[in-house]
Each structure stands twice: as C-alpha cells, then as structure tokens.
Amino acid sequence: MQPPSGTPGSRSLAVPAGRLDDAFTGREPLLRELDRVVGAPPGDCRNLVLCGLGGCGKTTVAIAAARTAARNGVEAWWVSAATRAELHDGMRQVAVRLGAGDAELTRAWSGMDSATDLLWRMLGRHPRPWLLVVDNADDPELLAAEGGAFADGTGWLRPVAAGAGTVLVTSRHRNPLAWGAWWRLRTVGPLTRPEATRVLMRVAGPGAGTAADAAALADRLGRMPLALRLAGAQLAAAVGAPWPDAVTTFDAYGQQLAAGGWQQLLEPEGAGMAEADRAPRRIVSRTWELSLDHLARQGMPEARELLRLLSFFAEAPVPYALLTPSVLGAPAGVLPGLDGTRLWRLLKALADLHLIDIPENGPRSGSAPPGNSAGSAAAGSGAEHAADAGNRGSDEAPDGDGAEVLRDAVRLHPLVRAASRLQSEAMTRRAAYLEAATDLLAAATQGESHVSPEDPARWPLWQAITPHAQHLLHETGAHAAGSARAVAQAVRVAVATGRALRARGLYGQAEDTFAAALETGRRVLGEGHDATLTAHHEVAAMHHARGRLAEAAAGFRDLVRHRSAALGRDHPQTLLGRHMLAYVRHDQGRLTEAEAEYRAVLRTRTRVLGETDPLTLATRYRVARVLDDLGRPAEAETEYAAVLALRTEVFGAAHPRTLIVRRELARLHHDRGRPDLAGPEFDEVIVVQRQVLGNTHRDTLLSRSCRARLWQTQGRTARAAAEFREVLRDLTTVMGEDHPYTATARRYLAEALDEPTGPPETGGGVPD
Template sequence: MTAPAPGTGFSIIPPRRNRLPLRGRDELVETLLRAAEPPAGTVRAPEEGTQILFGLGGCGKSLTAQEVARQLEERGRLVWWISAKDSARVSAGMREVAGQLQATENQLDLAWAGKARSPVELVWDLLNSSPRPWLLIFDNADEPTLLAPADGQVADGTGWLRQPRTANGLVLVTTRDGRRDTWGEWSTMYLVDELSPEDGGQVLVDLAGTAPGTLEQATGLAARLKGHPLALRGAGTYLAEANRIPVGATRSSIRTYDDYREALDRRTGTGIRRTGSSGFDMAVRPVVQSWEMSLDLLARRGLDQARPVLRLLACLGDAPIPYAVLLDPVRLSASPLIGEIGEDRLREVLRSLADFALVDLGVVESLPAQSSVAHVVTLHPLVRELIRGLPDVVAARAEYHELVLDLLDALRLRDPDRPREEEFDPDEPDKWASWHLLAPPTMGAVLDFLDSGDLPRTRPDLLDVALDLARLIARYILAVGLPGQAEIFLDLCLEGCRRIGVDLNDRPALSLRHERSRAALEQGHLSWAENELRTIIPAREALLGREHRNTLASRHKLARTILEQGRWHDAEEELRDIVRAEYRVRGPEDRDTMTARHSLARAIVYQGRYADAHAELAEILEIRLRHWAPDHFETLTVRHTLDLCRLREGEVEEALADLRDILSTDSAKRQVQHVAMIAARHTLAECLIATGANAEAEKVLSGVVKDRRRILGDDHADTVRAETDLRKLRGE
C-alpha cells in the first residue's frame, strides 16, 4: 500500500476491484502471475519481465491488471499503479516510486529540476536494486510516447518503460495500442479481447440475476452485445434496475434479456459520428445503444437531465471530477443545456447515472471526507470518448465549452474578501491535494476550448476565464516541482492563443508567458528565461505600471535569472529597486518583501561584503522570528547565511554554536539531504577548522563530499570546493 505523493495529492495505490467475479480472464491472470513468480526450477525469459495488455477501450484490461495487483499484493509484493494518461501523472507517479525506494527528497528535487542525474535513471537504478519483489503498472498508456525517452521511441527501452534487469520486478502496461513496433521485441503482448458469449452471459447474470431470464438467454444477449464488457455492464445494470423498480406494464417495457436483445435489434442504425474505422464503429455501436437505452429509461422516470449532465461531464478532462466544486446547481440552472436543477435533483441525477454504470461515484481516501473536492464522479474513458463524438454534442460544442468555463470560473482567485479556506490558491501547500484533483479535468477543458478555435459567442469574458485557469494550473504544476510539465502545458496554451488570435501582450497572455519563463528558470534555461522576461516586463509596465504586483513578480524572476548566472552586482541593483517597491506596495514585513530582501542579501554575500550582508540578514531574521517559527525552513536558511557572515567576520564561536543549533532542529533533520542543509554542514566544517577541531571537521567534510557527489555530481562547483577543502585539511 502507498500513500499519495507528499504535497501533490498523487496516489499510486492500485484501484480496488468491486466484488463481482472477473469473468473470462482466468488464464490470462494466471499467465501474468507466473511471469511475476515463475514455478520452482524455471527461469523467466527476459521479455516476460514487461507485459503489455492491449485491446479496445472498456474490454477489461485495467480490471485484469487490478486482479493481478490484488493477488501479488496479498503475497507481499510492492505494487505501484501509475496512470499513464498524461506526462504529469507519469512523472509524479515515478517520483513517488523513487521516494518509496528510499530516494531522499533532495535527490528527488534535484533530479526532477534537471540539476542532477536523470529522473528516469534514478528510478530504474532503485527498481533494479530493490531487494523486495515489486509490480509496476502503467495504466491507460494509450499515448505510448509519454513513456518514451525524450529523444527516442518506447521500443528503445530507455524511457520510463523498460525491461527490468532484476527477476524481482514485473512491469505491466494496459493500452489500446497493440502495435509490436511500439513496444519493442523485449516485451510480451497479450490481446484482451471481447468475452465469449458464455462468459458474457455469466457477467450479465452476475449483474442482473435470473429475474430477466435464464443463463441461456443471457448468453444470447451477450452474443448480441459482441461480448464487450462495457456494453455487458450497461445492459446488466439496466436490467437489474428495471426489475428492482418495475414501472409500467406495457409491451414496450424492457425487463428481460430477450426484451433487451430485441430492443437493440429495433435500434440498429442509430447514428453516432463515424470515427474513420468501420471495425471500431461496429464494435462500439452496442455500447452507445446500451447507454442511450439507459438514459431513455431514466428520462421516462422523470430524470431527463441525466442525458445533458452526462454529456457535460464528458466535456471536462479525462479524470475524476470533484462534482461538489465544479457542478454548481446555480450555474447549471442558468444554462439552457441543463435547465433548472437544484442540489437534491443533481444528487439524484448523479446517483442514477452511477446506478446504471454510466459513471462511477467515489471518495478520495487521501482527503478528509468533508473536503469539498473529496467526492468525485468518473466516466469510463471509452464512454467519454464516444459521447464527445455524438452528433448533438458536436453541434452544441461551443455551448458546452461556455458552460464548462462558467462552472470552472468558481476556481479563480478574484475575491480578496473571500475566506481563505474557500479559495483554491495553488501556491498554498495545503491546497495542493485539492489541485491534484481539480487540475486534470480543468486542464482538459481549457485545452479543448483553446484547441477548438471557438471564441465564446455569448460571454466574451470567458476567454479571460480560460487563460486565468491556465495560469492557476501552471502555478500548481510549478509549485509541486514539475517545471517540465508546466512548460509543456503552457506551450500548448500559448499555441492555442496564437491560433485564435489572442494578443500575447495582453494581460492574460502575459501572465501565461510569465509562468512559462518561470518554468524555464526552474529548469536552468537561464538565457531563454532572461530574454523572455525582458520582453514581458516592458509590456506589463505599459499595461499595469512599474510597481504593480505582477510587474514586480516578473522583475523578481528576472533578478533571479541574473543572480543564477553569477552577475551579482547587476542582480543587487535590480533587487534593491524591487525591495523598495515591495516596501511601498506590500509593506516592510510581508512574506514577499522578506523573500526579496533575502535574495538581495545573498547577492551581497556573493560579492564578499559580509558586514553589509550581516546587517541586512540580522534585520530579516528579527522580522521572521516575530512572524514565523524559529525552525521554519526559510528561517533556518537565513540563519545559515548570517552564520557564514559571522565566520568571515571572525565571530567563529557564535557561528559554530548557531550552526549546531540549526542542524539539530527537527526541520533540518527532516531535510538533511537538502542542498541548503548540506551547505550549512560545510560552513560548520569551516568553523570547526577555524577552532582547531580538525578530526570532527574531517568527518563532517567527508559527509559533505559524499552527499554532494551523490546529489550534485562530481563536477559541480560546490562538490569541487568541498573536495578541495577536505584535501587541504588532510594535507594532501
């Protein structure tokens, strides 16, 4: 079992199967279990270490993987389940795997920021050296390029998906892509096909029982449904419900397996948009017919809004949807697509859609049950895909986009008087778990809107809503340490802006460009970030003024790019101007003012003006100690910088005592591998040498060298400096 990734809300816990038996997959499950644990006296072939389950959407690939995960987890194996629907989930999931295999937070931060070894190599070294058996599942890998190396193909075997080099490990992939050249000769592939009529009939009886008829009749209906598990589920739940609450006694009532089969025959020819594949169209047509019949039944029961609500859900991103936040009855009622719908009515609609297996309702276990985002509704990916292609949905695409954006407008941070607990500020760590759930459906809706090229017809302001939502999503992705994913998302958004004619020097687009520059800065693309920020800042000054908070934010990012490039004097001048502006705009003791002042102090330290830096840092520390805890991590970093100044000024004993105190705090111990705490240990060693405690200094410096080699690499300037100090201490 595993918890959500710290700070992100990402979970890699395998989903739990329902209590119904898994029909028709026994042989495949047993084959996969043998690949994980070969019989005594046998050796697994190398290609059996990576298993690919492929087939049409909804055919039970994920359910099969869940059953394998359940059995292996019961045998004590580590099991990780990673959604491969988008690169952010893959990256965050693999980061959590590395963390569970004892990678330190600092190793993870540096690897994912591109400042140390590749995240892919880090994770796979840990997997291949794990003494405990494991199962790694990539679910819904319908875009295999997400698992490929940056400059190659999945089949190269050098990306996130690889062949394990240990007999302890098994990789399992579920995908619609069944091409051998996609997955490489080093994997084993299995088609997860439709069920046989006999197995399909048993599925129907599992769901609906014998009230609708005999097993033989159920088998006949299963054959008519082509054995597609999703169609079988829809038919079985329909008949179970129709017999549980029989309404009417007309000959048109559908309550038996034969009734359902005959109704399907009558509806043959019902149109759905062609996909370009006649085989696919024929295979999924029963699925569409099945759910449309279920929606017809709900409409006859007075729930005619079930159909447009289901279509609306399909217009959000492919992810669980926190319906308590995103489905506001007031906003829904104002839309002609839905009509008047109160809270009770909306709950009844969602519950009925779940009863008919058209959606799943669930609670996110990692969040408190009272959280506004904990309760989610999920569509099967195939249902979502097919609904979006229905003629009536395609015809009303612009109206659905406008309704979705109006609903998502609730996430924006535009009301300064709104209670903080009701806001979804992506910069606040206590909101990251919420944004983990809010970001995927919101991201999908925003990208769909920008991709469509349809400007809002009745609400021109919704374009600004879409771009502001994109900004919030990007800030969340950056806050949880995924600048590469933020870059990809923002590039797609900016490309969409260009396509629909948005002026990239207007305020909403400038915000996206600012976040894009921040993503570049966090990845070390300093020249690009500097050049872009130098075009953003004049545009923001012209629109907002030089001391507007947004302009100051861009100026601070520019100063940071200059600082990171070693141009200390230039950075100092800019930071002094920013600090003065922050005093006027936010006040002398605001958190952002403190951050800017600390950056300024660092610029002064780097130039060797220790007395000036000492005075600045002492004042910063005095303010921080009044507003923040003494062991707050940012306070500790200020204290370390101050101790460095004390050491250079000859106040060795005072610096030594404070450094020992810093490193003894719980905050420092929790972040012992953080580069800032390693730097504090290096300064401690310098103090020890100054006091003649060479034996202790050598021990501390040896640890610093070891940690920096592992985390930063042999050639990093800080590693080289620590090695030089150690050799000098040893007289080498």
C-alpha cells in the same frame, strides 16, 4: 518533487481491487496463463500485453491476476499510463518503493540523469518477486525513451531478462510491430455466451427474465463486459419503477436497444477507424443512453449533461475540487440551478449505473466534496519567489487538507468517456463544454494566495489538477475550440500547475507546461494579453531557477517593457517583473543596480500592498540580502530581523521562507564573530528544513553549507570537509554542475582542503 508513498500527495500503487466486484466471471484460461508467467523461472518471457477493444475487460483481468500474485507473495505495483503525468508520477513512486534515494530521484526526475535507467537498475536489484502492472497504455510511444521508439526497449518498459519480475500491460493498441518481439500479446475478447449470460443475470438480479432472454441480450451487446454491466445495472435500478414504460426485463431492454433512436456515433477525428473499433462505441453509446433515459424518468435529466461535461476533462480522475456546484449551477452554466445536494445525488446515480466510479463511502476526511470550495492555489500572475521554487522538492510533505484529493475523485471508463465526448450533440457544443470545464478549473484555483503552488501542503491538489489543466490548455487552444476567456483561464491555471511541478522538482514537465502556455497565449490571445505575460514571467523565472541568467534577464526586460506600456511602471504586475529583474542583476553581481531597484520596488509595494504582504516581504528580504553582499552587515542585520518578525507572523515559524531568514541571520552572526549564537540557530533551522523540505532540498543544502563554514572556522576541518563533499554532491544533483550555488560549494570544499579555489563568485544571493 512528489512525496514518497505513504505521505500526502503520493499516488497509490495499490492494485485497485475495489473495482473487482462479484460480477466478474470467466477468463479462466487467460488467468491461468498469467499465473504461470508470473511464477515462471527467470529467462522465460516476462513481458505481457493484454490488448483488446475498449470495454472488453482488460483492466479487470489485470486486477484479478495482480490480486492472485499478491496472495502468492509477489509484490505488485499498479501504475496508470492514461496521461504522461500519471505515468511519470507512478514510476517515480515505484522507484521510491524500491529504495531509491533522495539525490538519485531528484537527479533522475529533473532530467539530469535518466529516470528510466534508475528505475530498471532498482528493479534489477530487487530481491523479491514483483509484478508491475501498467494500465491504459493505449499509446506505446508514451512509454518510449526520448528520441527513441518503444519497441527499442530503452524506455519505461524493458525486456525482463533476469531476476524475478514480470511486466503486465493493458492497452487498446494491438499492433505487434509497435510492441516489439520481446512482448507476448494476449487478446482479451468478448466473453463466451454462457459467461456473458451469467454476468447479466448476476448484475440485473432476479426478475429480469430467463437465461435465454439474458443470452439474447448478451449477444446484442456484443458480450462486452462493460456493456453487460451497464445494462444489468440499469435493469436492477428499474425494479419496482412505477412508470408503465419502465425497462425492467432483458427482453424489453433488447427491444429498446434494437429500436435505436440515437444517432450513430461519428468520430470526426477518426474517420478512418475500422468498423471493429466503431462497433463497441456504438454499443456502449446506446447502452448508456438507455441508462440516462432511465435517470431522466427518475427525475434526473441533468445526468446526461453532467456525464458529457465530465468527458471533456482529461482521461484522469476528476477530483471533487473541480466540481463546484455554484459554477455548474450558475444561470449561464451547463446545469442552471444545480446545488451541492443535487450534484451529489446525480454523481451517486451515475455511479449506481456504472457510468462513473466514485469512492464507495463518499469523500474522505480532508477532501472537498461537491458543494464545497476546494480552496486550491491561485492561478494568478505568479509571484517572484517562483524563480526559487525550481529547486523545491521534498520527499516529505506535511499533513494537509489536500491529503485525500488524489483518491476522492470521479473516474470514467475510457470507453464511456470517448462515447460521451464524441457523440454528435456533444461535439456540436464542444466550445460550451470546454468553457464550462475551464470555468471549473478557474473556480477551484482562485481561492488561495499566490504562494500556494509552492506550498507542500497543497501539492496533492495541484497534482490532481495538473493533467486536466494541461489537457484543457491544449483543447481550448487547438483550432480556436474555446472562447478567448476560456483560453485565458486555461493558460493561467496551466501556469500555476507548472509552478507546482517546478516546486516538486519536476523541472522538465514544468518547463514544457510553461512553454505550452506561452505558445498558446501568444497564438490565441496575443503577446500583450495578461495571461500570456503571466506565462512569459514563468518562462523567464525558469531560466533564472536553472542559472541561465542572461536568458532570464532578457525575458524579464521584455516583460517589464510590456507591463509598463500597458499598466504603468508602478502597477503590481510590473513590479513583479521589476523585482525579478533586480534579482537577476543581483545574481549577476551588479549589486548597486540591484539595491536601487529593490528599494524602488519596496517603496511602491509597501504603499500599495502593505508592510506585511508576502510580496512586500520578499522584496524587503532581497534588500537585506544585497546589503549583506555589499558589505554593510549592520544594516543587513536590522532588515533581516524585521523581515523575520513579520514572516513569523504571516507564515509561521516553520515555513520555508521564515527558515531562510533565520538561516541568514545565523550566517550573519557567524560572519560578525558570534559563533555561540550562530551554531544553535543553524542546527534548529536544519532540523526543521529536513522535516519540511527534505535533506536534499536546495534550501536545506545551503543551510548545511553555512553550518559547515562555521565548523571550519572553529577548526573542525575534517567534519567541515566531509559535509562540503555531501553538499556539493547533492547541489550538483539538484542544481547542475554550472549553477552558481554549485560553484560556490565547490569553492568552499577547496578552501576546506586548502586547495586552489579560483576567483570568488559574485552575486549568487541566497534565494527567497
């Protein structure tokens, strides 16, 4: 679950005002209309779309309108719809800002309730005037409710029929039928000739030529704001250049542009594209080619290759964590010999010419600048504890090194990205660029332990990587576009991002990611490939996390069979599946079988991995748990104490896994008649879990349930019943009506109320 705004990992809803520079001019009639709409009385049309070609300045107009609204006391939120992940995360942050509670958010964003309904209930109750800007909504159906059409008005965006709100959307999609009658469409076209002339002269600076020369060049550039900015920036950068052929004037630039020399952009997947849509791409392509030629003359020929590579990532910010110079500059890399200093110079040069955007003051504290390893989570086989992470999801996250990752990133204008990616030479080398991109993904995710995707301190990094992992999984797997190695890397990283999504409580997105990884692996790599089996493991683990024990058992049996045949029964990867199969049997109540298999796995893991390895400790904890359930408390207490000491040493006292063992020891103290030891321990554990995981996290709820059991035995029945009611409500939200933990909480409440309970549940071991 994503932390709320203001905590590490949250996406900012702030209007990106830094992108509104002094070159902005014109659009006064449109801005006046937007101001009137935002301030109009309820009942008027409050849904507007700024539509137009890429590069026409839709986003800039929206920024200007939002800034004016904010100055007038309107609460403005900015959400990107460039990718599904950005849209869902952004809308969740809006719900947080509107005051949605933990339980409501968990239930809505896990798919148990409607997230879109929750958002619009909160918007309808908001007392202040508000403006919701949804940028880059080029696919309206991405905003639709599941199974419906966007124009139905039941999805993420709906008619603003009452209250004091306004929705403003930017989109390249201009078909009124797709939007529906409740939207007011306004086209953002080219600037007027005087406006375009002023932009060129302001950006290029003095000395580039007369107003007449600027006007002539502006006409040639189609008076598109993006093309004007690119051309003006290149002319400004060329002032004082010592080369005789340097392009320093409007007239010289126009001659170069007219001379062409670059192959026309052809979009293979868009052969039916209208000429009106092709023209802007051609203009931008020619414009940035002149800028790249300028950089080549300045001794930076690699800038062209770097820009093309960036264009093969998803249409989302590319975090510095993905730009590893040692990978880019490897002998077989796309930029041989590149180092961190050179990479930073290239990025700054591209930014100076407005081909990309980077943070103005360089990397912020805690981020990973180009040249340093981001050290993000491993995308390996997926640890068995991942089955438990399906319910991890705090609305609080501790400070960590990834806190600024979401903001420290390279951004490409969608039109620059499309023009770069679809250039004929780039398309010819598509497989090489995709392989380089997956190499960068793999390098950014190989440096940490296998538990990282479940670590709240690392969620900001995984959040930034997720859209790129999902995009590259699709791209490398589509039509054999990537090598087998690239596909394998894409599958592994996608699996790790799925684990992080699941840990944050985004179960639907996690399941979709695991399923896509498994499908791609089976289709391209084969059923027995290690990357495919990694995805297979997580699909089965997701079944387990959601209480679908029969499906989980079948999945892990198949996995163990494949791993055993390929690697042997005692290989670490086989042990991974064997541990999880024992875990499922434990939850099914097959305790004797579970104990035997846990012990067999523990012996081998201790020998191969060592006593303090997190995986060894996970199995040893499960041994303690099954001994507890088998009615052997003295043996269980000895094992719990040993695991607690080792986990405190390995993870620290406040780590979620350490807290689980402390909770279980406290519960055992209670069961063995030591309430004086159990009570204070429960209290301390719950305080830390609330700080680290949040009040409605599954682990916190189970600890609260254990403490309520203690209160019940102490005769504090009313207090216990009240706590059981809250725990049952939240477990139903987090886990679902039919999950074993929910059923156990329901039984505890019935016992506290002295009502019939039904047969006791078996298994349902406390997770690790």
